[in-house]
Amino acid sequence: MNKKKISIAVIKRLPRYYRYLYDLLKLGITRISSKELSERMNITASQIRQDLNCFGGFGQQGYGYNVESLFNEISNILGVNETFHTIIVGAGHMGQALANYGNFEKRGFKVVGIFDVNPAVVGTAINGIEVLHIDKLDEFIKQNKVDIGILTVPYDQTPAVADRLARLGVKGLWNFSPMDLELEHDVVIENVHLSDSLMVLGYKLNEMRNRNKSKN
Amino acid sequence: MNKKKISIAVIKRLPRYYRYLYDLLKLGITRISSKELSERMNITASQIRQDLNCFGGFGQQGYGYNVESLFNEISNILGVNETFHTIIVGAGHMGQALANYGNFEKRGFKVVGIFDVNPAVVGTAINGIEVLHIDKLDEFIKQNKVDIGILTVPYDQTPAVADRLARLGVKGLWNFSPMDLELEHDVVIENVHLSDSLMVLGYKLNEMRNRNKSKN
Structure with missing residues (x-):
């Protein structure tokens, strides 16, 4: 074609x-x-x-x-019939929710590793996958195929973790921090802006209320 | 103005x-x-x-x-200085993650109620808020100000729950099911499409790889 x-x-x-x-x-x-x-x-x-x-x-x-x-x-x-190997960096609430979201695997996105620094979660399993300490990130990526890194780390740490993943050769980043992440490296990034979506909803709600008020 | x-x-x-x-x-x-x-x-x-x-x-x-x-x-x-009262319907992994996401409250979106049907979570507290059985939804909305309903219920149940919230007078819906929710009622809806974003990332990743391959 x-x-x-x-x-x-x-x-x-x-x-x-x-x-x-x-x-x-x-x-x-x-x-x-x-x-x-x-x-x-x-x-x-x-x-x-x-x-x-x-x-x-x-x-x-x-x-x-x-x-x-x-x-x-x-x-x-869209590459839905392929398998993309993903890792989740940040096993907080959002990281856990994404690790447990079966819909992604149906679309070909398979979680192969989860990383965090918190001793309370390192060593536990989420959806059958052991959470590893972030110190093991480099070794893991060298030994495993990793296509996409899902970033659910705190805001301030996002650029550094993203940069680290890119240097390790991870070519796709899915960022959940409320920022437009950009890197010098040859990587593709999708930023998910949940707060933006919620703010748009708040705006539309107010706008509808004002419209209804002015009708009455 | x-x-x-x-x-x-x-x-x-x-x-x-x-x-x-x-x-x-x-x-x-x-x-x-x-x-x-x-x-x-x-x-x-x-x-x-x-x-x-x-x-x-x-x-x-x-x-x-x-x-x-x-x-x-x-x-x-954007109405960021106002407070929008929100309820979360569906206390699964995503509902829990959203209930725990402090950033929303900073933007004026306060979670005032969480609902589910699962006996394992009903009665527990998430971020200090007791999860109520969904049977109590009607009573709760009649007695409390609820501006926005966050829908983190299974796909098949989303339209019915959305319709129920709208009938109860909830004017804003934030939908996490992978569908373009539409209602006959006078409500505003924001659909969050996480899988769509991930699929776009998968596409861009393939596209970049093909581009790099054809360069070499």
Whole structure:
């Protein structure tokens, strides 16, 4: 396939297509028009056609999209059928929650190691995986394939731990500290901003209340 | 202030401005040009001027923005100085992690109740708050101010629990199930898509690897 460079905006929508197509497959729906998909996903049909065109475009005039082949293609692009080995650095509440979240493993993200400094958790097992002291990080990464480091360490320590992982050759970082982590190294980073999402919710709530007040 | 309607794209960037301005304040920086802010935030200066113009625009030619007043204005818009009462429905690993995440309370989001059905957790305390059986949800919401419901229940139960909260008058929902929750009711919803973020990271990682391979 002659691959065009896919823009980051399209990439960010791919998991959403993945989810909707997965649901359609479960419902036994074998084909869907961009119009129907558009109504379900609350995206314009032209946006959908444009997005899906970026990686080949399976839509056929008068037929629509074949749900299964589109789902498979998006799964391949996202690498869902591969296994990414991940380690979690920071076995606090969030680290533990992520270690126990089965959905990630279903998507190909397998937790192979968990690290912390807290003597209360080092040596315990989370979801069957022993928590190792962070002093063992270097050795572990040298001896095991590690694709992604999940950072659930305290805010102040995040840049240093991220830098350490990158120097050890970990190429993907999933950061949970409320900062836009950036590194000099050749790594890819996804920042999860839970507080940002909550603040947007607070804003929308106030805005709705003000709107309702001015109506009355 | 003569408020323009602020677009959702701008709203979504506000927490980011909030974070960067907070850091500037901590560093003792009192004013900043859109150019400097642009370099720090990796947004174009014209985008920054346009965004900040949406709610009054404090920039002055040759002076830039007053960091403190801009920070205060954004805090007010986001409602960070208010208190939102939240309940967590679903005291599994993610619910527990969120209940223990001090950062939310700092931003004005106070957990006032936690609910579950699991007899192993009902009656225990998480971060000082007793987990109540979900049968007590109706009574609790009638007797207490609840602004936001945080949904960390299993996937299949999410729509029903969301609907129940909305019927009880909870106006804001923060959903952690991997679905785009939508309701008929007059509520605002923020969906957190952790798996989507992880899948985007997986994509970027593969893409970087392929790029590096083709270089060699």
